Amino acid sequence: MTKKVAVILSGCGVYDGAEIHESVITLLRLDQRGAKVQCFAPNIAQHHVINHTTGEEMPESRNVLVESARIARGEISDVRDLDAADFDALIIPGGFGAAKNLSDFAISGAACVVQPDVLAAAKGFAEAGKPVGLICIAPHLAAKIYGEGVSCTIGNDAGTAAALGAMGAQHVDCTVSEIVEDEQRKLVTTPAYMLAQSISEAAAGIYKLVDRVLELTH
Template sequence: MKEKVAVILSGCGVYDGAEIHESVITLLRLDQRGAQVQCFAPNIEQLHVVDHYSGDEMDESRNVLVESARIARGKIKDVRELHVDDFDALILPGGFGAAKNLSDFALSGANCTVQPDVLAAAKAFADAAKPIGLICISPVLAARIFGNGVECTIGNDHDTAAALTQMGAVHRECEVSEIIEDSARKLVSTPAYMLAQSISQAASGINKLVDRVLELVHGG
């Protein structure tokens, strides 16, 4: 039976949305493994818009759901339509959108909150003991989803790891090609572009994460 996996995106582009390489690698690996995938995103305005050529902030507004549809080739739904009973697992790629749109970690650090619709969806998977994969910077959401004591990784960035610890998570350092698993919570995380210097390096850990999430669907 094909696994059904929900993927939550946070826009389109590393500096203000979902990291495109990470998102595509995730979707590709899920397809290679025969999983059925549905993308979701919150129907909200982005924190801001960044010119990915110059790196400068732009004086315009964009919608996270509309921008995420670029990656999903239009096949995307409002995260409010994400019902845990319809899926076996959940994966969140990284990119600054996870820290700017899915949460306010980029502004508030350890005092951050998670966008309510995203938090409700993710907590539903956690409460149902269904596997969750968090990639790159998205593990900053882990403590808000699972509570204190959750084990995860963002690689080895000291400041970000310290913020995770302050939030109640247990940070474990991890190489780009590896994953960290919190077996009790069925949470898998990998650093990806928190450490990766190339798309192939990012893929090495993401592929392992996807594979492990799918294994956990069947009891690991």
């Protein structure tokens, strides 16, 4: 039976949106495994816009849903319309957009607030006992979705791991090619570009995450 997977994007570009390599690798692996995918994003303004050639902020405004549509080739919906009942699993790629647009973790750290529509959608999967995959920096959302005691990884960065701990998550150090699974909650996480030095390194862990998320739908 074909599995239906929702993917929440956070814009387009590592510094102010969804990490493009992580997003495409996720979509590629889901397609290779025969899953049916629907992309979603919040219909909100980005936190800011970054010039990806210089790293400098640009004096303009962009919409997260509109920018995410670039990665999804136009096939994207507002995350407020995402109902866990319609899908078997959820995956959220990383990139700074996950910590700037899906929440304000990049600014507020452990005191961050998650965008309400994103949080409601993700909690729907958690409450239904459906598997969720969080990639790169996206695992900072875990404690907000599941509450205290959830196990996850962002790799081995001590400062970020400490922030996750302050939020109530249990951080597990993890190499770039591996995954961490919270079996009780059906949550799978992998470091990807928190550690990856190449696209193939990022793919190694993301492929394992996608495969395990799909296994957990059975």
